[in-house]
Amino acid sequence: MKICFLVGTLGRGGAERQLIYMLRALRNAGVETRLLCLTKGEPLEAEIKSLGIEVEWIGASSNKIVRLKKIIGNLKKRPTDVLQSAHFYTNIYSAAAGRILRLKNIGAIRNDLHSEIAANHIYGKWSLRLPGHLIANSELARERAVRKGIRAERIDFVKNVVEAEIGNENPKPFGKKSLNILFAGRLEKQKRPELFIELASRLRQSMPDAKLNFQIVGDGSLRPTLERLASNLGMNNGEISFLGVQRAMADIYRQTDVLVLTSEHEGTPNVILEAMTYGVPVVATKVGGVPEILTEACGILVDAANFEGLVEATTRLILNSDLRLNLGNNGRQYVAINHSLDYLQKRLTGIYDKLLGS
Numbered sequence: 619m620k621i622c623f624l625v626g627t628l629g630r631g632g633a634e635r636q637l638i639y640m641l642r643a644l645r646n647a648g649v650e651t652r653l654l655c656l657t658k659g660e661p662l663e664a665e666i667k668s669l670g671i672e673v674e675w676i677g678a679s680s681n682k683i684v685r686l687k688k689i690i691g692n693l694k695k696r697p698t699d700v701l702q703s704a705h706f707y708t709n710i711y712s713a714a715a716g717r718i719l720r721l722k723n724i725g726a727i728r729n730d731l732h733s734e735i736a737a738n739h740i741y742g743k744w745s746l747r748l749p750g751h752l753i754a755n756s757e758l759a760r761e762r763a764v765r766k767g768i769r770a771e772r773i774d775f776v777k778n779v780v781e782a783e784i785g786n787e788n789p790k791p792f793g794k795k796s797l798n799i800l801f802a803g804r805l806e807k808q809k810r811p812e813l814f815i816e817l818a819s820r821l822r823q824s825m826p827d828a829k830l831n832f833q834i835v836g837d838g839s840l841r842p843t844l845e846r847l848a849s850n851l852g853m854n855n856g857e858i859s860f861l862g863v864q865r866a867m868a869d870i871y872r873q874t875d876v877l878v879l880t881s882e883h884e885g886t887p888n889v890i891l892e893a894m895t896y897g898v899p900v901v902a903t904k905v906g907g908v909p910e911i912l913t914e915a916c917g918i919l920v921d922a923a924n925f926e927g928l929v930e931a932t933t934r935l936i937l938n939s940d941l942r943l944n945l946g947n948n949g950r951q952y953v954a955i956n957h958s959l960d961y962l963q964k965r966l967t968g969i970y971d972k973l974l975g976s
Contacts, residue, residue: 619970620650622698624689624712626705628660628673630863631804632778632888633728636755637704638662639779641671643963649970652696654689656708682711689715700724700970702753706734706745713748722973725749727773729885730906731759731766733808751973755886756907776965778886778911779957780895796829797875797936800898802867802889805838812840812847813880813925818858819851820929821936828936832858835870871896875942876935881905882922890917891957894949899942901931911957916949 621644628634644651653666656677663673676688689711693701702724703712709725716723725745727734731754735742746752746763752773754760760775799821801814811834818832832853834844841860848858864870877893877900884906891911893900900917902908909919918935920927935942 619648619700619967619974620652620698621700621702621970622693622696623651623653624701624703624708624715625653625655626708627657628655628662628666629657630661632885633705633726634662635888636728636778638666638669639781639959639962640966641666641669642781643779643959644966645669645671646959647963647967649967652698654692656685686711686714690718693719693721699974702726703749707738707741709745709749710741713750716750717748722751723749724751724753724969724973727752727754727759727763727885729759730756730883731762733883751969753969757910758907759885774965774969776969777957777961778888778891779959779962780888780891780953781959796831798831798833798873799876799878799932799936800833800835800870800874800893801878801880802835802870802893803879803881803887804836805834805840805844807840808882808884809836809838810880810882811836811844813928814878815844815848815851815853815858816925817878817880817928817932818848819853821932822853822857824929824933825936830857830936833861833870833874834859835861835864835867837863867892868896871898874898876901876932878928878932879903879908880928881908884908886911891953894946894953897946897950899935899945899949901928901935903928911952913952916945916952918945 641651652672654674654676658675666673679685700722701712701716703709703726706726706728712723738745753776755778757775760773763773764770801811803809805811871893877898879902881903886907890900894916900912902912902919903922904919905922912919918931920931
């Protein structure tokens with residue numbers, strides 16, 4: 619079986635990390651894979667090439683018609699069984715090339731669908747409707763696609779997975795050592811990192827004797843604004859740290875006591891699954907596919923508009939080490955059972971067999 623992925627970017631994002639997990643799972647299944655990418659020289663390109671997977675740049679021109687011709691020409695020279703888009707905004711390319719070449723093609727839904735359609739403006743609805751088949755990473759997105767007229771048999775739900783070392787550290791008891799509260803993600807509007815800084819300021823005021831360290835991992839256009847906000851709120855570098863992009867996230871998670879996700883909308887956030895892998899309890903906004911992976915047994919969900927609820931939930935975890943321990947252990951077990959590479963391998967190959975068999 620040969621699968622060709624069409625990729626928009628290979629930056630350090632959740633969709634790109636899931637792409638690497640897909641490639642690893644398919645390699646384990648003996649599936650031949652390669653990539654066509656609109657960008658080149660981005661951070662994850664070297665990691666993919668290290669897996670022995672070829673990455674070809676087809677984005678020399680910004681003209682969509684020229685790019686489509688390049689994709690079609692490549693596929694004529696090197697036929698594939700399935701052309702699969704890794705990003706929602708590349709769905710049109712894979713769908714058009716698939717129709718022209720009479721090739722099985724799969725589009726991607728990597729977020730909550732509504733935000734993806736809105737972000738792609740006039741192309742949004744066609745990115746949903748044109749692909750022969752679709753894969754969504756949350757049940758919410760799948761249900762929304764069906765409500766928008768996509769036949770249920772044309773779309774499959776595939777869970778996000780993680781591949782990480784299982785941490786054994788227990789949460790540190792409150793009052794004896796400092797606690798680390800973590801935000802991890804792109805510093806962009808969707809993630810609302812400013813709420814994390816406001817949360818940090820509130821907790822510092824309400825618990826002045828507590829030894830709390832707040833850490834922000836990630837980078838983005840909002841970083842200068844966030845640094846000014848932290849300064850204006852009197853958060854010095856010892857209380858809140860901007861750590862930028864971190865490749866060795868395992869070391870971060872091992873030292874983390876609580877993860878806080880403040881997003882306005884999401885698909886299925888990798889950061890929650892990764893944190894749970896290391897036994898880190900999570901406080902998260904109830905958006906997108908988050909409720910599908912974060913139950914009350916593993917963390918605390920808060921309505922996206924309820925900042926006071928975010929403060930209360932985080933405070934509760936800070937003050938209760940037993941609760942942190944129980945939620946963390948439950949999360950570790952949940953991820954090991956439900957979000958493994960073995961699951962992903964069986965799920966993807968099953969979808970491909972279904973498409974090619976039909």
